[in-house]
Amino acid sequence: MDSKRRSTLLTIGVVIAGYAALRTVPSLLPEKLELQALDSPAGFRKYVAGETSGGFDPFVGLGTADSTEVAAQKAAALQRVSENICSALYGDLSPTPTQVPMASFSDYYCPFCRVQTKRLADMTGEMPDRITVAWHELPLLGDTSNLAAKAALAAKRQNAYVAFHERLMKSPFQATPEYLSRLASDLGVDSDKLVADMQSAAIARELEDSAALARVFAFVGTPALVIGRTVVQGQISDNLVREIIALEREEGWRDVCTAA
Template identity: 75%
Template structure:
């Protein structure tokens, strides 16, 4: 290869590497914290962040009897979470005026979620008295996403949600019954109980609640976050995340929960 071609390839490689870095390290992008109040739900505001993996309508085929039943469940879940938005978002998290809650919505096969979830976990480990995260499954990218989400929530019934969540976020494999069986064995989870719980009413309800919350906040894909009362669509840098956390602590993140 002559020197001119080699130089051209090196230049193209540098361009693509820089582009990839900008997509995977959002802190390199210039950012400004601009918040837009939401009309509904009241008390919350929106910050539009970076990359998002788009989803699709999980409720296609609504003209069928099964579709009508799904719509009815969807509406029931929407009313359920709307009655107590902060409770649905943050569950049993231990919070205080100084400890700001975050609700993370992700899909195991969304590449931006894999990056952001790892960073959120690292942040909560390094700032345990300042932030707490409630993890919501929002499987928008097909059958494997849905299967993985059910498995993680079923594993939670055996106290193994974190380990399942971490492995599913890191694996290059698509979720399948065979893969989940091996994963259960690796993590010491009872496989029969896992399979049974995946189709339980409790797991279905949890998925419906997270989907309803996504509808409440008009999420169009993953990752998505609610930080106190600030709604974030897309991947967000650590710098901007900390800025929002500080603002929530300063202004009183629970103001929306009192008015919601």
């Protein structure tokens, strides 16, 4: 290979590598926090970020009922979450006066979710006095995503959600009943109870409520966040997350949730 061709190939390689780095490491991208008020829900505002996976109906995989019944499920879930948006978002979290609650919506097979979830988990460990997170399952990428989401929520019934969540986010394997059974065994989870809970009405309802929240905030894919009262679609940098947290602490996110 002549030197000119080698130089050209090296240049192309550098450009490709640089582009890939910018796409996969959002902290390298210039970001400016510009927020737009939402008409609904009142008091919330949005920031639209970059990398997102998915774009399907959030109710895909929740059942095989006919369209009339699915429409009724959607309407019921939407009514439930609309009665108290903050409660639906943040569930059983009890933030201290210095903490800002965050709701994270993710799919186990969304590559951007895998990156952002790890970073958010690290961040909560670094500043537990400033942030607390509620994790929402939003399986948009097909039946495998839906199966993994149900398994994680079933594991939560055995106090093993965090362990299941971490393993599924890191695993190169697609979820299958056999894989989930082995994973349950590895983590000391009762696999028979796990399977039974995966088919329960309670877990179906939890997925329906997260899907309804996604519709309320017009999420078109994952990852997605609600930080206090700031809605974020797509993966964003740690710096921007910290900036939003600081803004929510300063401006008092509780006022919106109290009024909701």
